[in-house]
Amino acid sequence: MTRRPAPPLPPPKARRHLRETAALTQTQLASRVGVTPGTVRAWESGRTTPRGRKREAYAKLLKTLADEETARRTTRTPHSHPESTPETAPAPAPTLAPTLSPNSGSASDPARKPLPPEPCPAPESGPESGPESGPESEPGPEPVTEVRPAPVALTPAQAFDALYEFGAPALVRQTYLLTGRREQAREAVERAFQTAWEHWPEVARDRDPVGWVRATAYEYALSPWQRLRPRHRHPEPPPADPGDRTLLNTLLRLPPRHRRTLVLYDGVGLDLPETAAETEASTPTAANRLLRAREAVAGRLPALADPQVLHRRLAELASNERLGAARPHAVRGDGERRARFWTRAAIAFTAALIGTTALTVRTAPTHYEPPVSPGQAVRGVPPRVAQGSLSDEELELRHKLRDQLQDGPERLSPRLE
Structure with a gap:
């Protein structure tokens, strides 16, 4: 008897996004599935x-939530083609410069406008559609079918290079907005892409590979261990513009979680559920962090109280700095060399551990040996x-002992001499 394959599941971030989009708590979803909230x-x-x-x-349940979300998106776009779906609808081309985020088309950017819907093709005219068509009309030339070349499958290295150059x-x-350090920002992004190359099958199947790398880069950049590095003892030169310098100092004064939420929502342009999922917080918690961060920024810079103005200033602050990135093949090479180094180090450590264990087993005692107490000098x-040689008395005593009986009560009975 063969077991049927398990149903596929979306990535963990997509599961949380579907739940929060449907306005369900973990307790409600757990009750519908029949598990505890901790399991969810x-x-x-x-x-x-x-x-x-x-x-x-x-x-x-997740498939039902995804269908409901798709239906809501379809109802929100009444001017789109009836046969198009959110997955197959043409998306606007992403731009990297001078905007802050590769995710173009977000509602937070006033300069981004959605593309107009594609016009529906007019129905072909049949024999009854026009007055000129009739039996006397001569048949036109047969339409030439355009043969399009089949899409070429990319190798893993080519797909990684394309993702790196894009994001x-x-x-x-x-x-850079999170750390205020140029070298640390470049290093964090390179480490994140190296980690993505190590887990490339997982990243390639992810719905948002840029978001996967972004979360890894943010975690590395905001790690508390970064402050222990010698590089942090020497501050980097601040931005030349006084306004950019004030805005960067204001961002760096925010707590790391508030700073990350502000950059994701007002800088990158993610919506609130996506921001909450990427920061591993609930939607109300992410909203509270965002409001507190905006209040702190508006307290020092009242001109940035408008979210649209804040988005534009964040994009300008990030674009004014010349922050280059290494070539994708160099990042892949560094990641492979680091992976080989740690693999060899793990193998060497394992071999040393096995050798030490074998030596210990070989030389260890097999039975208990009580400790010998230290010697003490005995006096008196x-x-x-x-x-x-024996004396005469000793010889006489020996002969006497040999001649008498060696056993019996006679030997023990006292005698009078």
């Missing part, structure tokens, strides 16, 4: 994966006399 939290964070009937129920420049500018004992 583990599924959405990627720590565990559902199995068996729970996986089927969870996958069916690396914008990610470096975004990370007469010196031992060396063996020599």
Whole structure:
């Protein structure tokens, strides 16, 4: 008897996005699936994966939420073609410079306008459609069918290079807003892409590979271990423009979580559920962080109280700095060399551990040996006399002992002499 394959599940971030888009809490979703809220939290964070009937129920519920979201998107775009869907509708071409984010077309940018819908093709005229068509009309030439070449499949290296060239420049500018350090921003983005190359099958199947790399770069850039590096002892030169310098100092004074939420929402242009999912927080928590960050920025810079003005200033601050990125093949090479180094180090450590264990087993005692107490000097004992010739008295005593009975009560009974 063969077991049927398990139903596919979206990535953890997509699961959380679907739940929050449907305005469901983890407790409500857990009650619908039949599990605890902690189990749903583990599924959405990627720590565990559902199995068996729970996986089927969870996958069916997520599919229902995805269909509802697709239906809502379809109803929001009444001017689109009736046969087009949100997945197949033409998306606007992303631009990297001078904007802050590769995700173009977001509602937070006033300069971005959606493309007009494609006109529906007019129906072909049949024999009854026009007055000129009739039996006397001569048939025209047969239409020539255009043969399009089949799409060429990219190799993993080519796909990685395309992703790096598309997202690396914008990610470096975004990370600079989080750290205020140019070298640290470049290093964080390169490390994130190296991690993506190590997990390329997972990143290639992700719905938002740029978001996967962005989350990794932000985690590395905002790690508390960065302040222990010697590089942080020497500050980098601030921006030349006084306004940019004031805005950057204001951002760096914010707590890391508030700063990251502000950059994702007002800088990158993500919506609130996506921002909450990327920062691993609930939607109300992300909204609270965003409001507090905006209040702190508006307290020092009242001109940036408008979110649109704040978005434009963040883009200008990131674009004014010359932040280059390394070539994709160099990033891939560094990642492969680092992976080989750590692999060899792990193999060497394992071999050393096995050798040490074998030596310990070989030389360890097999039974218990009580410790020998330290010796102490004994005093008052007469010196031992060396063996020599017997005296006459000793010879007489020996003959007497030999002649008498060696056993019996006679030997023990006292006698009078």
